[in-house]
Amino acid sequence: MNYAASAHPDITAKLPGWRAIALFAVLLAGLAGLLGRGVYLQGIHDDFLQEKGNARYSRVIEVSAHRGLISDRNGEPLAVSTPVESVWASPPDVEADRRQVKKLAQILGMDTEEVKNRLFDTSRDFVYLKRLLPPDQVEKVVSLNLPGVLLQREYRRYYPAGEEAAQTLGFTGQDDIGQEGMELALQDQLAGKPGSQRVIKDNHGYIVEDAGSLNASKPGSDITLSLDSNLQHIAYRELENAVKQHHAKSGAVVVLDARSGEVLALANYPGYNPNNRSNTSSKAMRNRAITDLFEPGSTLKPFTVATAIETGKVNPHTVINTEHGVYTLGDWKIHDSHPEPMLTVAQIIQQSSNVGAAKIALKLKSETMWQGLADSGFGAPTGSNFPGEAPGKLRDPKTWRPIEQATMAYGHGISVNLLQLARAYTIFASDGELKPISLLKLDAPVAGKKVFSDRTVREMRRMLEMVVLPGGTAPLAQVAGYRVAGKTGTAHKLEDGHYINRYVASFVGFAPASDPRLVVAVMIDDPAGADYYGGEVAAPAFSKIMSAALHALNVPNDAPPDNVIAPPAEIVKEEV
Numbered sequence: 001m002n003y004a005a006s007a008h009p010d011i012t013a014k015l016p017g018w019r020a021i022a023l024f025a026v027l028l029a030g031l032a033g034l035l036g037r038g039v040y041l042q043g044i045h046d047d048f049l050q051e052k053g054n055a056r057y058s059r060v061i062e063v064s065a066h067r068g069l070i071s072d073r074n075g076e077p078l079a080v081s082t083p084v085e086s087v088w089a090s091p092p093d094v095e096a097d098r099r100q101v102k103k104l105a106q107i108l109g110m111d112t113e114e115v116k117n118r119l120f121d122t123s124r125d126f127v128y129l130k131r132l133l134p135p136d137q138v139e140k141v142v143s144l145n146l147p148g149v150l151l152q153r154e155y156r157r158y159y160p161a162g163e164e165a166a167q168t169l170g171f172t173g174q175d176d177i178g179q180e181g182m183e184l185a186l187q188d189q190l191a192g193k194p195g196s197q198r199v200i201k202d203n204h205g206y207i208v209e210d211a212g213s214l215n216a217s218k219p220g221s222d223i224t225l226s227l228d229s230n231l232q233h234i235a236y237r238e239l240e241n242a243v244k245q246h247h248a249k250s251g252a253v254v255v256l257d258a259r260s261g262e263v264l265a266l267a268n269y270p271g272y273n274p275n276n277r278s279n280t281s282s283k284a285m286r287n288r289a290i291t292d293l294f295e296p297g298s299t300l301k302p303f304t305v306a307t308a309i310e311t312g313k314v315n316p317h318t319v320i321n322t323e324h325g326v327y328t329l330g331d332w333k334i335h336d337s338h339p340e341p342m343l344t345v346a347q348i349i350q351q352s353s354n355v356g357a358a359k360i361a362l363k364l365k366s367e368t369m370w371q372g373l374a375d376s377g378f379g380a381p382t383g384s385n386f387p388g389e390a391p392g393k394l395r396d397p398k399t400w401r402p403i404e405q406a407t408m409a410y411g412h413g414i415s416v417n418l419l420q421l422a423r424a425y426t427i428f429a430s431d432g433e434l435k436p437i438s439l440l441k442l443d444a445p446v447a448g449k450k451v452f453s454d455r456t457v458r459e460m461r462r463m464l465e466m467v468v469l470p471g472g473t474a475p476l477a478q479v480a481g482y483r484v485a486g487k488t489g490t491a492h493k494l495e496d497g498h499y500i501n502r503y504v505a506s507f508v509g510f511a512p513a514s515d516p517r518l519v520v521a522v523m524i525d526d527p528a529g530a531d532y533y534g535g536e537v538a539a540p541a542f543s544k545i546m547s548a549a550l551h552a553l554n555v556p557n558d559a560p561p562d563n564v565i566a567p568p569a570e571i572v573k574e575e576v
Contacts (some may be wrong), residue, residue, distance in 0.1 A: 020505060065192025067155060068220030068249035070169065070183075073441045074264075079169055080208070081176070083156040085138045086131035091122045094148035104129075104149070107140045111260040119149075125357075129292050131174055132156045145284035146424055157183075159228060163271030164236040166225070167287035168439075170275045170387075180285055180441065182225065184387050194219040224441045226262035231255055233263040234548045239522070242541040243269050245457045246505075246527035253425075253499065253523075253541070254422040255549060258516040260445035261426060261435030264549075265291075266419070282435045291388045293415040294504045294523065297491030297534070298352045298574045300373075301413035302428065304361050305349060307372030310456045313363045316346040327355040332403045334358050337573050342559030350466040352473045352488060352574035354410045362402065369405060370397035375434070375451045376424045378416060392416045411491055422521035425508050428464060428485070429516035432457040461485055465513050468539075473574050474507060475567030479547045481557040483513035486542065488534035490576040493526065502526050503576060507538035511546050512558035520546050532574045 070079035084354045087108065092546045096104070096119060105115040108130045118127045130152060133141070141149070145280040157172045158567035159165070170181020177191065178184035235253040272284040286292065308314045325339025338354050348356030361369055373379070379394025393415040400408070407413050419437065426435040426448070433448030452460075464485035486509020492499040503525045510516040522538040522545070529539055 065194045066219040068190040069222040071224050080158050084132045084156045086154050087129040087141055088152055089119050089127050090148045093418050094119045108483045124266040125513055159274045163273050165232050166271050166281045167188045167268045168266045169476040177424045190220045193218040226331045226438055227243050228264045228439045230552050231265040231549050235267040235545050238541050238544045239267050239269045241355050246474055246529045246537050248524045249526035251524045252418050254289050255523045256420050256422050256519040258429035258519050260442055261437050289418040289560050290386045291390050293390050295412055296416050297411040297489035299489035299506055299508050301357045303323045303376050304409040306452050306456055306460050308360045310452050314345050318345045320359050322353055322355045323373050329403050347462045349463040349570050350472045357409040358406035361405050366397035366400045366405055379435050382419050382423050384437045384439055390417050418521050418523045422519050427451050428460050429510040429519050449466050470568045473535040473572045478566045480513045481545055481561040483559045485513040490534045490574055503532040505534040505537035507534050507542045514558040517555045535571050
């Protein structure tokens, strides 16, 4: 007897035949499935494998669009885009040890852990490390020769005029999108459309070949502003000098083309450097000439008087009882700094009499006076389309009390921005038309809105010329070789709803008075020196800006070159 066979009878047992057949069928089905899957992927649905293969050697990267150029009216560049490099990484392809990561972080000025987290975040195929690098940093990054760490061409905005036009031009953010000023206002026109490009990389993640453009980028449109770089420089320089001389908080200047309403200069001080904003406050970025409101003071008197002349209530020779400089209206008293018993309407403008202006205003119906101010552009946007423009405040005439109508005549109880005020004076610098404002260069002047008749404007222009002569409030606004017309303003500042002994000094005028070419408005906020009247603080800055601008534009003289008359020992000062 065979012991092995008797001990293990299952060894000699015969297996059922169906099990072998079943096993063979399963193997055959699996082979057929694999073959079918291979045919499907490689012959019918081959894009899956192609995508997987392409992912190992190709990438689609974004191609930045070139932002449009901003230039001044003479073609001088004001905002240009310069090519710079940004550092990015493809985490699946990154090969770097701890020492290399630390070195990269030092070059980029970043935290080592932050760089490490970005480099090895394999859930992403693309991640920026740092954008818009200066050339010296780019060279150091390249010298590390790190697989998976690459460069991408982008554009950085550069502003040749620096702080002189910073608040007007604004700036772009890291993604080349306008954040402030004209960069923001014109974003849709300036911004192009980015494209995309497929590139081939080697096994270390480096781009070795351009595989062609999928979508070409579309550059943005170039924009020509109405600004004149030369006049902008002049305005900023003289404004800076005036603010510093009078220890003021800030200031603004607007220079308009009297015929077209184009803004030739728009300056604010203090400014900031748009090319390096690392330590710049949001307050410094404000375009105060457009976004900040103030009470205009006596610069508003010509509009009250013009409305009264237009409606036949007075004429330049009408004599007004100015009450020896003190006029009581209810529980209120209105004062003049130079008391006079009687003044003509022309003298009221020349000497800036509050009493006279108040009495003229009270000859008008409140609705009539309101209409004259509203037609002159007060209480409404200028149409500049500048971001954040403040429209000012002109209250409903139905709410006016007599004292409010009286004080509004000399610029209290109404608020304006400087561009709005400068625009209003285009009425007197033209044939009575309120000119539309434009920050873009115009091919031809656009017709304005007729506000006052030619006769009223001629009479107002003669009265405004008297302001800069001896006996007026602004002899310091005179310009050698030119006839000048304008008006001073000095107003108390409001704080917590109360007037305080701090001031806003202003002057708005135009020249040559015989055929006005320019309107210049100057506002000095909170002068802290001994002088704070518009005729002492703002008028001299106006004179320097207007003189330099007229000569720069080769505007012919309309008076003898030596026509400047020495101001009197004591300049007439308006009551504030």
